Amino acid sequence: MNQRKQSCFPTSPVSRSSSFSRQPPRVLIVDTSPPWWSETRSVICEALDNFLALASSLEGPSRLPLLSLYAVSLQQECLLPFVQVKGNFVRLQSCVEELRSLPKEGCTGPRGDLLKQAVLDGLQQFKQFVRHAAATSNVNSHSVEVTLLTGRPGRAVVRQLEERLKDSDLVSLRRLLVVHIAVEQNYPERESAWSQEGLSTGGTDDPEENLMLHTVVDLQVVENCVTAVENVLKMWLHDQGGDREHLHLLLPPSLQDFGPDPNPGRRPIPVCLKCDMQERLLSPALLSGIPVLGTKTESLWDFHPSVTSLTNQSPSPQRLRVIKALRAEGVCQSVLYGLPLVIRSTTCWQLDWDELETNHQTFHALCYTLRARDWFLLVRSEPDSGCSTGVFSYYLLQSSSSLSLLLKPVLTRELLLSSSTPVSNEDPPASALTKVQSSLDQLEEDPMFNPLCLSTNLYRHLKMRGLAQRRGHPYGQNNRTQNQSRPQRRDSLQPPEGSTSRQSQGRVRATVAPLPSAAATRLSRRPLTLSRSRPHGPSPVLDDTDDCHSDVQFSPV
Template sequence: MSGRNRSCASASQVCCASSFARQPPRVLIVDVSLPWWSETYSVLCEALENFLSLASSLEGPSRVPLLSLYAVNVQQECLLPFVQVKGNLMRLHSCVEELRSLPVEGCTRPRVELLKQAVLDSLHQYKHYIRHVAPGNNLSSGSVEVTVLSSQPGRAVLRQLEQGLKDSDLVSLRRLVVVHITVERNFPETEPALSPEQCFAEGLDQPEEDMMLGAEIDLQQVENSVVAMENVLKAWLHDQAGEKEHLQLFLPAPGQTPGPSTTPAHRPSPVCIKCDLQERLVSPALLPGTPDLGAKTESVRDFQPHSKSVSNQSSVPQRLQVIKALQAEGLCQSVLYGLPLLIRPTTCWQIDWDEMESNQQTFHALCHTIRTRDWFLLVRSEPQFGSGCSVASYYILQASGSLSLLLKPVLTRELMLPCNLPVSNEDPPLNALTVVESCLDQLEEDPVFNPLCLGSNLYLHLRMRGLLSRPYGSRSQSQGRGQRRDTHHPPEGSTSRQLQKRRARATVAPLPSGPPAKPARPPLTLSRSRPRPPSLCLIDGDNDEEEMAC
């Protein structure tokens, strides 16, 4: 299966049809006033180019449907009118190059009224786009979200924008975000006119009550780095639908164990916890041209060569390079994705017996060492010879209870989405804690998880689907009930000569196609290790699926 087909098939599984249904169009206004622009232009353009390369290549629903970009200095300039982001990388790349080519030398007095005009012009351009460029296009959102990037003090810029926009029509403005890029530079004192504090002195004197807009406003402060700027832009990839909760988690009713004597009328109601779901990463399955070893590791098919003409003997094994040891307690599980693969010592018959025994002993020692030290190993996939510029994949190796390792894909910086969750060091309120503990006390507790106890109704679903997809099944059944088919007559479309050839081929024994079988080897004897913990499986065997559950 080609990489693109795999990506398209996985995209339908990763993204639901209702996901990303309320993504707003985006407007990015960049303050290129000097001398601050000379300190931020390289970082901002690199981060913007990285983000647009990712956003325009994602399969599935569009997360950034439309984008417009303005540059503001001594005048405002629309470098990019509203265009679709998905599949439009060439146009977006030229816009970034045009932004990068703006002058970086000299000094100008910042004019905040131009930022206000850029906001109003973007709203007007959006109305024009809906009315004339895309008439009848049912866009997911009727309002736009404007982000202003500036190295000037963000609080003063926000107050000036509020003061200038308070009497304007902001029905099409969904949210206004001012991002203050901090620049660590001491400008010469010979240029007092360029001081941000003097430029915004009247803005700082405004009372707190005047900071009001009909739309939602936000102020962010980021450092002047590529990673920080990428996080600001990647926040656009999150699902923006907020009309309803994403998930409802039900706990058993507190204080009472349900039994046969409890009537439905007197049965207490369960406790419902409403939750939202947030992605931790951009799934690599949404990206075309994934590497051989993964961009995802969800099945053994991902390890098979793409070309079926390549023989198994000439195929080169994948290479994983161990690059770092990690403490198990220092790895967050949210940075791992995909399904793990089981790694075990090879049993290839072409390897010499002594080499195989030495390999198995080394593998055993590796598993024992990293389990004893409570380590994870960080590994990197080595590119194939002659593959050119290839994408590196990183994985975590974890020792399991059996003589095996689990291979789990791990995130890289390019796929990371911002995640700033608050950490609470205080205990929850006593009344809420009592209710939750009473709910959880009703649950049955198992010391060991056994997936064989779980059923998903899959067999019935497959049977029903198979029957519905074969409309000629009823015809065959009616023939079997009414008149028995004469098995001595050849089927339609086949002659007696063809039938004789089939019978002749069936009576000929097949020739051996593989090498002669080697004599059976005696079983390997390994040194005894410390007692293993109880297994999660009911059956102790060599089946890969059973060991995967362990």
């Protein structure tokens, strides 16, 4: 019975355990051969250091369960065997420092068989790890993804790998990505980023020889900067499930499916669009130990400074500095997150009337100017005095038709995830376009959105849960234990056997005996006087025998 009741209170779909359950282990191969290593070393090491600091600090399900790192130059070297990433930043950072210490000068370029050997060694290491440590690890994937970072021309590296890996056992290889970090001398090859044509067309003339590798080898060309390499690594933090679609989007039934003479007995079938979902940012709530400012704006309490004072003085107001003006059409909604807060001109009673009036007029002028220019304001939180390592938070201020501004947190570089959204310049097929248009034409169109017309059934849910607590629902385990202890307390308050006083009957109805009424005392009371010279005011005493509408009595001083 309790299990049936619990099904009425489902958990949030965001917290389902199926999310990030198929994250593959990663093998990172870094091409450290001169002369390209001298151009890419600082970029790769800094991007890798930043990414591992972020990935190892994330709470929640493990997005990157295992990582192994190889360095390939004149020889192949495994700098990091498979280790757990979460909570292991000290070990990961030491590996990055070892990678940074590799020499920048020497003989030119590794042999192609060394890159092949690094790929195969990573696959063999994964097989051994699964065989010996699968029982104690949280790895649910049966394949591994290999990423190669190189400054050499990407097409040549892809052709070498395809030629040398075509006869190898690649059953446990899920994907092989070659990332070409384009330096100045070969930067024009950036135009071929993610191009599937020409990945394997220059190696051999027989297309069937390369058919096996077409599905696992990709080429990506990025700029030689830290942000671009970070975006490549942050793709690892996305959900790599793909066992089934994430979302079914139901549109009204299309009249095109019924034809000119629809059957009245046929039940209309909605148009179902099957979709996948992708995160745009990492929630700041996944990072523990950072200041709460900026992590959420669900209430004013979240926005107040966390600094506590030994005195009873209230904390100073939070300071936001305006640093830039933005055009409204240039702000993408996907970079905003959290719940908004409304900002109005203050009505604090401690300010002088002239200061309040001047402040209100200036605030009015700001709202009017932003609305007339169609601007947003980018603001940044001011750090606390004496704190040089504080975390900054950024917000957007948006004007409205009323005398108020809307404050919303905005994404920053550290929390932004890579997003590969396809862009198409072609029109959809005529049949699909007609079907969707016919479905959308059945929707009611409102000129203005009114949230008061929407109801989430929250009130009914809260009432049912509250009543379930009284009936012994698992939500109310504490109430049940309290009810079991109450009969013993009543037994201790029972009068002696044979006594039948009205006072004992009153004790059954009241758990706590009421205080004696002030009117029952026959002591004379001095008249109540209000004087400014007295250091303390009168203390109120409520008569506990009355309800909340009882009069307030003041005891004489």
